[in-house]
Amino acid sequence: MKHLTHVGSWWLRGTAVILAALAVMAVAAPVAMAQTVTLRYWDFIDPKLNNPRSRALAEHIKRFEAANPTIKVTVEVLPWHQVAPQLIQAAAAGRTPDVARVLIWDLPQLVKAGTAASLNEFTDRWPASVKGDFVVDWNATVWDGRKMAIPYEHRVFVLWYRKDLLAEAGVGVPRTVDDLVTAGRALSKGATQGMVIGLSRASQASALAEWFYPMLWAGGGDLLNAQGEPIFHQAPGVRAVNTLAELVRKGAMPQAVSAYTYEEIFQGVKAGTIAMTGLGSHRVVTAREAGNLGDKLQTAPFPGYTAERPAPAHVMGWNMMMGKDSKHRDAAWKFIEHITTPESQIMTAKMTGEMPTRKSAYADPWFKTKEAGELMFWKDYMEKGGRMPRYPEKYVELSQLIADAVQEVVLRNVSAQDALAKAADRYKSLTK
Amino acid sequence: MVETLQEPVASPGAEPVWERPRRLPHTARPVARGPRNGSLLPVTFIGPTVLLLLLVVAYPIGYSIWVSVHRTDYLVIGAPVGLRHYAALLADDVVRRDLVVSLKYVIGSLAGAVPLGLLLALLLDQRLPLSAWFRTICALPWVISQTVTALLWIWLLDPSFGPVNHLLDTLGAGRVNFLASEATALPVLVAVNVWMSYPFAMILFLAGLQTIPQEVHEAALIDGASAWRKLASVTLPLLRNTVVATCVMLTLYYFTMVTLIFTFTGGGPIGSTEVLSLRVFNETFLYWRVGQASALGVVIFGLNAVFSIVYVRVIRSAPVSA
Numbered sequence: 196m197k198h199l200t201h202v203g204s205w206w207l208r209g210t211a212v213i214l215a216a217l218a219v220m221a222v223a224a225p226v227a228m229a230q231t232v233t234l235r236y237w238d239f240i241d242p243k244l245n246n247p248r249s250r251a252l253a254e255h256i257k258r259f260e261a262a263n264p265t266i267k268v269t270v271e272v273l274p275w276h277q278v279a280p281q282l283i284q285a286a287a288a289g290r291t292p293d294v295a296r297v298l299i300w301d302l303p304q305l306v307k308a309g310t311a312a313s314l315n316e317f318t319d320r321w322p323a324s325v326k327g328d329f330v331v332d333w334n335a336t337v338w339d340g341r342k343m344a345i346p347y348e349h350r351v352f353v354l355w356y357r358k359d360l361l362a363e364a365g366v367g368v369p370r371t372v373d374d375l376v377t378a379g380r381a382l383s384k385g386a387t388q389g390m391v392i393g394l395s396r397a398s399q400a401s402a403l404a405e406w407f408y409p410m411l412w413a414g415g416g417d418l419l420n421a422q423g424e425p426i427f428h429q430a431p432g433v434r435a436v437n438t439l440a441e442l443v444r445k446g447a448m449p450q451a452v453s454a455y456t457y458e459e460i461f462q463g464v465k466a467g468t469i470a471m472t473g474l475g476s477h478r479v480v481t482a483r484e485a486g487n488l489g490d491k492l493q494t495a496p497f498p499g500y501t502a503e504r505p506a507p508a509h510v511m512g513w514n515m516m517m518g519k520d521s522k523h524r525d526a527a528w529k530f531i532e533h534i535t536t537p538e539s540q541i542m543t544a545k546m547t548g549e550m551p552t553r554k555s556a557y558a559d560p561w562f563k564t565k566e567a568g569e570l571m572f573w574k575d576y577m578e579k580g581g582r583m584p585r586y587p588e589k590y591v592e593l594s595q596l597i598a599d600a601v602q603e604v605v606l607r608n609v610s611a612q613d614a615l616a617k618a619a620d621r622y623k624s625l626t627k
Numbered sequence: 628m629v630e631t632l633q634e635p636v637a638s639p640g641a642e643p644v645w646e647r648p649r650r651l652p653h654t655a656r657p658v659a660r661g662p663r664n665g666s667l668l669p670v671t672f673i674g675p676t677v678l679l680l681l682l683v684v685a686y687p688i689g690y691s692i693w694v695s696v697h698r699t700d701y702l703v704i705g706a707p708v709g710l711r712h713y714a715a716l717l718a719d720d721v722v723r724r725d726l727v728v729s730l731k732y733v734i735g736s737l738a739g740a741v742p743l744g745l746l747l748a749l750l751l752d753q754r755l756p757l758s759a760w761f762r763t764i765c766a767l768p769w770v771i772s773q774t775v776t777a778l779l780w781i782w783l784l785d786p787s788f789g790p791v792n793h794l795l796d797t798l799g800a801g802r803v804n805f806l807a808s809e810a811t812a813l814p815v816l817v818a819v820n821v822w823m824s825y826p827f828a829m830i831l832f833l834a835g836l837q838t839i840p841q842e843v844h845e846a847a848l849i850d851g852a853s854a855w856r857k858l859a860s861v862t863l864p865l866l867r868n869t870v871v872a873t874c875v876m877l878t879l880y881y882f883t884m885v886t887l888i889f890t891f892t893g894g895g896p897i898g899s900t901e902v903l904s905l906r907v908f909n910e911t912f913l914y915w916r917v918g919q920a921s922a923l924g925v926v927i928f929g930l931n932a933v934f935s936i937v938y939v940r941v942i943r944s945a946p947v948s949a
Binding site: 280283284286287304307308309386387388395396397398399449450451452453454456459463466468589591592598599602603606607625 | 701702703781785786787788804806807808809812889892893894895896897898912913914915
């Protein structure tokens, strides 16, 4: 009986301890959970994959969560050209993510569609020195006095070329359009395509945009005038399109480019079947790694009409936007601020080759090393006449109209003047 | 329902003479009879189905028609504008072009998928060794998604490294830019669609063939019909309803197809493969002209309804005779 009593008392004590612990958890857990914020973040980069940009994003999130233990970031991955359409639909449903990575050329449409939240309550606290620390003008992402996004990375569109294939063919790096024709013809052998510029209207006609705008500016022209009216169909635009058509007619570029998208060209470079192309600086590191190309893949400024003046750099990039329905604005802003600080930008540059958007980031000693040489070359190209256009609201449609016009010139031998004029008329009818 | 009896009336010893039937007494009750008290039981059974149909079919169609007569600003529905969107569609030469492309696409795909499906169904209906295995192989293209189908064929047809062009080059025909040429892009798209969708027709025809009684075939054989005569005069007439039903379903499917075309050609080059359904997708999710896109969607709905009515009238026309 004494033994049973002794055992019984242990049972009672144990049960009391367990019940007390459960009571504490029942009270503490909701309190703890209430303090933990989970941010929904939309990106086209999957942090779980093993490539430079995925690893960089994973590192950003890890560092942010370590510095902010009560904030968790959940990444929802979408194809890059679906981010904007999905955001507009999410906004209509009142379910935008807290933060989203958006392309600069989608921003006007997203702002007009009311998907983005103004960041003024946060950026108004920034001193002028911080606002002036951005590489591009502060007002590039301001609409009606409202700051709608913070630039996350920049890229310039450059000439990608295979150093080894050029050496084999005995041609130098093209510095003019004529050089491009010569080199393209020399390199077009067997399965190798000498020069490729994608003309497909798919994927927002992004492949053509990378080349067309620099050539348009090289000729002294522009996409739209200050009133938003199309002027791309004037002489500089005609010259740019005729240059491209000449590349095809003279055998430097295959006619198959009419169907090529950005991604297909990238895959062709990785596969080693494309000797030269025009793509963004942001994917060079990835292409070298994925295609085992090493330093065989190099970059240079886009050839212009004369050797002394390469085509102006087309500068663009991704930005961080806060969704209008975010219920955790402070936490969302902390994430945006974290990922765009000079320190984070330096890390991104080292891991991915994406160019920082903060001037002060370039003061880091790493940018003086040999490893950063190429990135600094792109920065130099960007600073010497690089341009970031003020994209119109109907930018995607405009790009596709231009792509259709260029295809007409290349495939149907229609005059560049007529094709571009038709595109300009159609754009005017859509925007009146 | 009243049952009647016939009762012979005759004189004793004479042959019975059958007279007009007379009604049974009221004590005889019919076997099956509906409830008299207005029970809601039938409504309870069919109600959920009707509700579901209203929700997923009638409501979206009605909403699209409503949106098509309103101004829209992205996804915000504005003031009514009457038939302005429809008038804009009629005046748009791009829409007219897309309609022609759609008709070519649908008719071309039907002309390929239906005969191919029928031929394979006739072959697979034979008692051949490994026929079950062949049926599985033949049905495989149907289980591949449209996106994968498009990506697969993009690779197969690539002018630089695709096997099709490698074969053409080996045979001395040179390389062909199938997707970069207006002359070849649509025919190739139709061919890919036929490759992807013929199994659907094949399976329906195979099922239809299995319902033809064996005795009919035997009777034809006894009558001395040749294989071709049997096919033309026995099999095909009895399969007519299945063929028409298959054509209806494939027509609706082809007219509303987006994914394959979006991934394969994006509507290019120069809009030569842009069908109306792809235009609806672009107008809605790329250009955000939701009102006009809805109007175009209603037009497609109307075209599909017309095709369906035509097919149904064909079914109801001359009776089948073997």
